[in-house]
Amino acid sequence: MKVLIVEDESRIAKRIERMTQDIFGNDLQSLTLANTLQQALKFLENNPLDLVLLDLNLNGENGFDLLKTAVSGSFDTIVISAYKDQAITAFEYGVLDFVPKPFNQARLEQAFKRSTYKESTESIKTKFLAIRKRQRIQLLPIEDLLYIKGAGVYAELFLTDGSKELHDKSLEKLEHLLSHSFERIHKSYLVRMSAIKEIRVESGSKYIAKLDNGEQLPIGRTKYKDLKAKWL
CATH class of the missing domain: 3.40.50.2300 (Response regulator)
Structure with a gap:
């Protein structure tokens, strides 16, 4: 440390x-x-x-x-x-x-x-993510965040208006902060639970989460049952 x-x-x-x-x-x-x-x-x-x-x-x-x-x-x-x-x-x-x-x-x-991720942070209600943009710090409301994709040590933030931002925190760290409203559905994706419109199984045992905006994201095999139970 x-x-x-x-x-x-x-x-x-x-x-x-x-x-x-x-x-x-x-x-x-x-x-x-x-x-x-x-x-x-x-x-x-x-x-x-x-x-x-x-x-x-x-x-x-x-x-x-x-x-x-x-x-x-x-x-x-x-x-x-x-x-x-x-x-x-x-x-x-x-x-x-x-x-x-x-x-x-x-x-x-x-x-x-x-x-060190040994204790739950379910009670923490983060309302903003601070991002670096054009050499300045901007506060991004969590309500504008749709899902997050891991990008190595960084994370890509996908917003409800269709835009995208980069965050310096990893997907794992953001998962820890946003556990009250977001769910890890795949090793590379963290999604707002309320944005999931449909969960389905496709040919080849592929699991898919369809969002309200029409986007489709993969669901990890080990995540499917737990995610569906929480979603229902």
């Missing part, structure tokens, strides 16, 4: 650092501290990461300015903040968890488990 801690209070930053080291142990490859937005943004531009731990108030600067950039990246973001009233907004932006201050190691470990 490669982790970045963005926290302006030295005492809290060191506490998070110590707990992170205790929780990940030998799985922790690198751990970096940043105490300003500018320092964090510069580090994000030049270094691959697995996880960002972000405070929302950094010497008076708004952590949401960094959050838009962070949640568009290939890594997961966990907010650690005393501003509990901002939790819903943070989740809507696509953070993996919101850990309120004060916190203990058990609560932080629970958040880390979400990052």
Whole structure:
């Protein structure tokens, strides 16, 4: 794991650092501290990461300015903040968890488990995906998203208006964030359940999901029975 801690209070930053080291142990490859937005943004531009731990108030600067950039990246973001009233907004932006201050190691470990896919995130209701477009960050409403196709370490987002966008997160990471309304129907596809109009079997034992817009997507053999049960 490669982790970045963005926290302006030295005492809290060191506490998070110590707990992170205790929780990940030998799985922790690198751990970096940043105490300003500018320092964090510069580090994000030049270094691959697995996880960002972000405070929302950094010497008076708004952590949401960094959050838009962070949640568009290939890594997961966990907010650690005393501003509990901002939790819903943070989740809507696509953070993996919101850990309120004060916190203990058990609560932080629970958040880390979400990052390593050991704990369900069914209760998280992401409302936006942040995407990089023309050198800027744009918030894409989840309601405009029809299905997602895996493209290696990236993912292609297919929208209800027929357009397509590229996201820096992998299909697996997006599946984790969107589990409340999307279903993995194939190793390469994640689909909004409400958009499926018909599920059928074709010759050669090919399983197909027909969407409301007429598009047809493959269903994996191992996914068919479970998908049909959920769809019905």
